[in-house]
Amino acid sequence: MPTPFSVDEFEGKIDSLYRLTIVASRRANQITKNESHGFGTVTHSKKSTITALEEVLSDKLGYYTGTQEEENYLE
Numbered sequence: 001m002p003t004p005f006s007v008d009e010f011e012g013k014i015d016s017l018y019r020l021t022i023v024a025s026r027r028a029n030q031i032t033k034n035e036s037h038g039f040g041t042v043t044h045s046k047k048s049t050i051t052a053l054e055e056v057l058s059d060k061l062g063y064y065t066g067t068q069e070e071e072n073y074l075e
Helices: 017-034 050-058 065-074
Strands: none
Touching: 017 050
């Protein structure tokens, strides 16, 4: 059973819970699309949402906001 996450664990990692939800859900969708399950095979791996949240906590997953992209474009 996966370890439950607390909101306090993400403090300082991401600026809002709304952004955490968006970033983690997009990453979970990427993970799900990249998994290849054969017909009839059983996998006992972690759920993609748990993997995405762990990536946020370990700083493996980042994000850009619209203002950051605009600043990088202007430089």
